[in-house]
């Protein structure tokens with residue numbers, strides 16, 4: 001599903017599409033129009049090559065234990081696990097975790113079950129080597145005392161990508177209370193910390209509002225004003241890791257998310273829910289992207305944009321994004337922090353050095369991403385008009 005749309009896509013009622021996380025996530029991630037996962041993968045490959053060279057977190061005497069936290073439906077887990085498999089001399093022991101409510105809308109399967117199956121299949125194809133059968137554990141990351149791994153087990157590498165924002169989902173009326181948010185985040189970090197080997201590392205990738213390098217962050221900082229979505233997850237992580245006596249080295253990266261180029265009148269139609277059932281594919285694409293940008297899937301009966309419409313904020317939300325997208329010739333910059341987190345000082349020193357090298361290499365990585373997006377675009381069979389927007393070559397900002 002990451003690559004474009006299923007043919008049934010535009011037939012369902014628009015509300016159902018907007019309320020469905022998987023549909024919006026797939027739309028957001030389409031690699032011809034979004035560089036995020038491509039650059040994330042480039043960075044991961046480069047980071048793991050350096051980990052192997054520096055002998056950090058990768059076991060030289062047996063299989064390395066990997067824990068994928070909030071794994072999702074598993075396609076991305078397979079992609080990065082297959083990439084890093086190349087630098088693991090004795091293969092991997094793979095664990096994944098997600099909450100029990102994480103269920104694929106197409107197959108009805110739990111994310112953990114789906115991920116385990118896909119990892120097993122990848123091993124059968126020879127894309128990665130498993131030293132033991134993969135294990136999936138259903139656990140709430142942010143609340144309660146569910147364990148992320150079986151008792152007595154530890155991870156050498158914990159991968160935690162894009163789930164921190166969900167801490168608000170279960171908070172109800174407290175979801176904008178900073179203390180409640182921080183408590184949930186600290187619970188999540190504590191759960192990972194307790195299963196991290198002393199010589200291991202956590203790799204966390206979350207959107208950031210950081211602009212200290214002069215590169216703008218144009219998704220969650222805009223949405224936060226409307227839907228409350230967290231744009232400071234990396235800062236919350238850094239604070240708690242410091243309290244626990246650990247260390248964080250960061251590489252911030254910004255990638256383009258292309259919208260379909262629309263006429264003014266078509267943007268206006270997005271502001272009128274009554275018109276949504278009659279939108280064409282390009283308008284629908286932007287509607288779903290905007291809904292994902294608002295990032296509020298906490299209510300299965302009302303999508304983020306429907307909530308904004310109800311509170312009278314929809315038009316202003318759309319105008320805010322339209323202004324940035326129009327100014328950037330069709331895209332906005334989604335900025336993430338790639339954080340390398342260590343428990344011990346010797347691992348931290350190596351990670352700091354590796355992060356510095358990765359930051360230096362970012363211009364090269366961005367060019368690789370832009371080339372890959374061109375290739376994806378060429379192979380893109382989708383019929384909506386977004387191609388017209390993204391064909392104008394993207395110039396990496398660094």
Ligand SMILES: C[S@@+](CC[C@H](N)C(=O)[O-])C[C@H]1O[C@@H](n2cnc3c(N)ncnc32)[C@H](O)[C@@H]1O
Pocket residue numbers: 069070071072073076097098099101102103111139140141142143160161162163166167169
């Ligand atoms: C944006 S997806 C990220 C999936 C994958 N890690 C990736 O980067 O593509 C967010 C994930 O967080 C999970 N999640 C949401 N609430 C959670 C909770 N309370 N405990 C554990 N995972 C949760 C969702 O089920 C989903 O798999």
